[in-house]
Amino acid sequence: MAKKFKRTDRDRPYLNILDFLVKEKTFLGIVMVGILVAGIATGFGRAAMWVGFFFAAYATVANDSIQSLGTFIESNKSKKWWLLWLFVGSIFLVTVTWSFVHNDGDVTYHRLLNPDGTTDYPHPEHFSFFQIIAPLVLLILTRMRMPVSTTFLILSVFSANTSGITSVISKSLSGYVLAFVLSFAVWYLSYNAIRKYFKSRKSHSGWMALQWIVSGSLWAVWVMQDGANIAVFLPRHQNLFQFIIFALTIFLGLGLLFYLRGDRIQEVVSEKSRISDIRAATLVDFTYVLLLIYKLFISTVPMSTTWVFLGVIGGREIAISLSRKKKGKKHRNKAFRLIIRDFTYALLGLIISVALAAAANKSIRDALIQSIMG
Structure with a gap:
């Protein structure tokens, strides 16, 4: 009689990968x-520029919807x-238009171009x-629900030298x-008061x-960063034509994102403790926006907002798990697993980013080899 196959923890990573390949054909x-189109566009400057932009x-x-819009989507189901979409899209258009007009065509608030x-x-x-x-690599990781840093993954391949990468890593x-x-x-010191005040499932209309x-x-603030x-x-x-394409493409992309309700990556937010409560979501976003504003004005160096968001969510989860009296150990173990998993995925994204940057830029590749060889 054939032995029945039993899935073990050792087998699970391989089975998850196989499941992903089958389900996501x-x-x-x-x-x-997309990779084929990228290969064809390579070498054609203007075509490559627009293909890369649309991707x-x-x-x-x-990917970044979990941090800037995740709690908003979750608490407004x-x-x-x-x-x-119209609310968020309008804010986007106003924000980038302001930078375009006041910074002579620079829509990034000096994140890519210094004053x-x-x-x-x-x-x-x-x-x-x-x-x-x-x-496209970012899109695959997003589909696998990995909250990786888009700043690391995309900006790193455009960095002129390793200092452009190390400064971003340090700030992030x-x-x-x-954030953590x-x-x-905030959540540990005020947990009892928050728990008492939020006990009712109904919240004030305010x-x-x-x-x-x-x-x-x-x-x-996320758009600025x-x-x-x-x-x-x-x-x-950017000239006016390029700006119109830039703004309209992202505006329509936001519409698709809201139609899909955040898509797969939204589960990173949904699984956190009572994050669908509009009051909890507001407190999380308020803490997050204060940190982004602080980081925005102390330096024009780009920063991974994903890492800041994971710090906000991680600190909250650990604080709640330590403050709970009932089922404390079970919840603490779950919280630590979630935090370690999210941080591991973000770290994996960083490793992939550096690898892509080294492949795309000879000066970065030479610098990394020199540092490894000592």
Whole structure:
């Protein structure tokens, strides 16, 4: 009699990968077509620029939706998707238009182009294959529900030298630590009061207005920080035609994102403790936007907002797990597993980013080899 196959923890990673390949045949087929288009476009400067931009426009917003829009989507499930889209889309258009007008065609609030005209991320005359497929790699990781940093994954392949990467890593790591500590302090010290006040499932109508204000502010600040991850494919000073294509593409991409309700990556937010409560979502977003505003004004160096968001969510989960009296051990173990998993995925994204940057840029590749060889 044949032995019955039993799945073990050792087998699970391989089985998950196989399940992903079987379930996502259509998606992977689309990605393969995208890679083929990227290969054809490589060497044709203008075509490569627009192909890379269109890939980045959806991939970046789709992945980063968990941090800038995730709690907003989760706590507004009962609202029409097009209403949420028009609200967020209008804020996007106003934010990028302001930068375009006041910064002479620069839509990134000096994230890619310093006020003195210097940049660590020059616009390439000829795009490499690895620069064009970077958004496709991001799209695959997003489909696998990995909250990786788009700043690391996309900007790194455009960096002129290793300093452009190390400065982003340094700022992002400090942002993660600061976010984790601040979020932990807020939720741990006020847990009993929050639990008592939020005990009722019904919330005051004022919370809805407050959340939309906070979420709108968060989205605007996110665009100021991470809009560079999409605009990096376009000239540092855009003309009117390029700006219209840039703004309209992302506006329509946001519509698709809200129609899909965040798609697969939204589960990273949905699985967290009572995050669908509009009051909890508002507190998370308020903590997050304060940190982004602080980081936005202390330096024009790009930063991984994903890492800051994971710090906010991680600090909250640990604080709640330590504050709970009932089922404390079970919840703590779950919280630690979620935090370790999210951080591991973000770290994996960083490793892939550096590998792509080294493949796309000879100077970075030589510097990494030299540092490894000592």
